[in-house]
Amino acid sequence: MNRKHLLRAATAATVVLGVTGLSACSAAKTSSSSGSSGGSEAVTIAVPSWVGAEANAAVAKYILENELHTKVKLTQLDESVAFDALNSGKANVILEDWGGAPKKVKLYVDDKKSIISGGGLGVTGHIGWYIPKYLADEHPDITDYKNLNKYASLFKTAESGSKGQLLEGSPSYTTNDDALIKNLKLNLKTVYAGSEAAQITQIKESYKSKKPFISYWWTPQWLNSQLDLVEVKLPEYKKGCDSDPKKVACGYAQTPLQKYLGAGFAKNNPKAAQFLKNFNWTNAQQNEVAAMIADQKMSSDKAAEKWVKANPDVWKAWLPK
């Protein structure tokens, strides 16, 4: 009885392996057309883990599905991995790139030409050091980096020891802060929260108990509509002043966020590609949708629907002619 079972199983395994083996004798297609990515009609949007990006994807998805009748799939991917996915065709578009993977842009966009630029998103990103407003009200001169050493002891935590703690976010975010602290001779120490969720939790908790803190932070960000944060003035950004990461001693640039499209996708699906290239909105508009998702805990589909219904004049201009 048992032997019969085993023999049967062995036969089945041999057959399966044989079939797989036979099919392996030819070269595989480099990009999978089967399975989740669907036919040439479907669009796959890479969504990184922050809410602003989710707002972009949700609105693009809603319009693509309801106006252009294109199927859309969202897939959760971080910036760097998303470029690989665009190259292989597993994803078709990145809607919000902060320029954190310059090597991949050079490799895929400039050298291999497997990814093309989709133009700007219209949203301008800016990174800086931020403190809560109640702290700035209490010490008006704290908003200049030159005076930070005077207040460093306010930011002390168990993690930062004798220095003040500069809270950092996820390892994947662009930062020069260690070099900045060294080159501006500040009595601070970076402490990595390790993820955006941890960083926001920490900021929210500190804010709730009105504790002093200083954090690496950025706009656009949905949390900015909930908390009153003030930027600390760093030495002014000039073009090229951050080219050597070790010597950098200036603040962060205003970064117009970029879109990227898979080259193959743009060729095969020109209508959807044209729409995605036209997609362009402001910080305030993105924050409106992001706050609905993160703050009011709406599903991203509902939030997109609400925004799209309220702002037809904005998105009608994005549709391909």
Next chain:
Amino acid sequence: MSAVVTPASPPTPAEPAEEKVSAAPRAWLRHPVVRRLWPLAVAAVVLVPLAALLWGSGAWPSALSVDVKTPLDDTYTWIVRNRDTNPVFLYGLLHLSNWADGSVSWVTDLLESLGWSPVIAAAVLLSWRIGGLRDRRGLKLAGITFAAFTVCGLLGMWQATMETLALMAVAVAVSAVIGGALGLGAGLSDRFERVLRPVLDTMQIMPAFAYLLPLVLLFDVGVPSALIATIIYAAPPMARLTALGLRGADQGVMEAAESLGTSPVQRLLTARLPLARKEILLGLNQTIMMALSMVTIASVIGAGGLGEEVFHALSILDVGGALAAGIPIVLLAVWLDRVTAAAGERLGEGAAPSGSSWLHGWRAWLLAVGSGTVLGAVGWQLLVADWPEAWNVDIASPVQSGVDWFTGHLAEGVPVLGGTRTWAGNFTIWVLDPIRSVLTGTPWWLLVLLVAALALLAGGWGAMCTAALAMAGVGVIGVWGHALDTLSQAIAGVAVTLVLGFIIGVAGARVPLLERILRPVLDTLQTLPQFIYLIPVVALFNVGRAPAVAAAVLYALPAVVRITMQGLRQVDPATLEAARSMGASTFQQIRQVQVPLARPALMLALNQGVVLVLAMVIVGGFVGSGALGYDVVYGLQKSQLGVGLTAGVAIVLLGLVLDRTTQRPNKGNGRH
């Protein structure tokens, strides 16, 4: 029996780990210990002054390290540039990748096109059949299955659950085949087993985050990489237990089979494998559990399913939403655990069940599948294929407010105790910082020597070589500083886990009611995705190393409690009764009878504590633990193969060091 009442003799050295190691109840161990350490001491006397002269500071000298990061990064760039044209990819890996993609999406499509009611009906009937159609157990199992699947639907996670189930089905099937084949080899050949064992160890200790990036590189993002990562992590228990089952075959039966003139293949098929059925099934059970614990991690590279739901909810700080996606993972685990356990028990019973022939054998399977299809089709016709959205129950908002209340009230301002944030600060300053500064302040050669001495005491010369080489390896690959930081967190985490685990375990073993209450809590803690703790631990303990240790303790505690409880309960009741009749107090009973007799189980608990705490180092990287955890996360998110993989290897090496310095090699199984 006389050894039982002899109190443990305290050893002389001051190291805490050494105390545990040499706290054996045998007083005669003292002399051999000194004798054992003698050659090492002589070597130290000769070498230490030399080393002190050459390298005075505590840090690992750069002259002795090898740059492994640059070649790894070069490899990465090469593969990225050539993967579209190289034959290895075109004729090999891409096929594998497409096959994985195809098979998982085939199962997903199948489950989704079936619709929810047939899936539930089929699952319930199959569980019933496995539990036994005429058995109360079978009915209970059917009830559990129905409840589990319905709750998944009610939480609004039906589709995500099906995606996860499909990935699990393929991953477990492939893991079982690969693990079974490896186990077969290891069970039949001693040499193969010796080669395989370190490979299996590495597969399990290596944090999945460290090999996700290489997998993404070879197989692209999405299902294929997720599938292969899951298989790497989940196959080892199958291999280990299959080998164990084959080796443990009753010698009498084997000899009888041989005397009947059977060929080796016949003996394997008719005697060895059937005798090992129970172990193989337990291996399958463990494989399923391991695979489920990879669900959230795999979603980082786009595997979708429940893991993605967890991650997405966390990115908007929605703990309630993350829990709603985490509960189906727990339920799937409970369901699969009970089903495989029931199958195992029935295998053990052996005797044919009574009753109509329709209730056992292949007819019963046919009946189960057939009626499942009919019922499901009827349900599909009457209702709808998609899970009705109106049935969804929102647990996210009440859970969220519960968590908010909890963190708001415990974090600060608790009278007398001060609140968890104060504790976290004090823990960092008074426990973590001192351990770290002692470790980093100690000259590297002294640390290597110390590790060697501890391993020599614990496990002999072989363990000493492995531990010392592993410790030195950490320096050679250039991550000495970060590794020591991580080591300090791991030591603190293991210590807290053991103290808490032993206390709870001892209490649970003595109070049956407590054990019954603890069981579901432990089940949940063990299978709930660890990422759900991220936000609550940060809210309670602030960003830093303290929340990382707290998360690690939460994760490792259930296993330690469980093993301790089991070990203490297996202590011979007669011995305990004897001690009680001699007037031993409760405390004396625990200290002098139960704990010494349960020592093997307690050592296993220690080992599991070490392994599980190290497994959480990466998750610690997400809440600010820094060091190796940060490196691995950074490597993955920034596509820096050099940083990520090196840190992953360092974690494996640390695991080896901790294991060899705390574990005694298995005695009495004939191998050295």
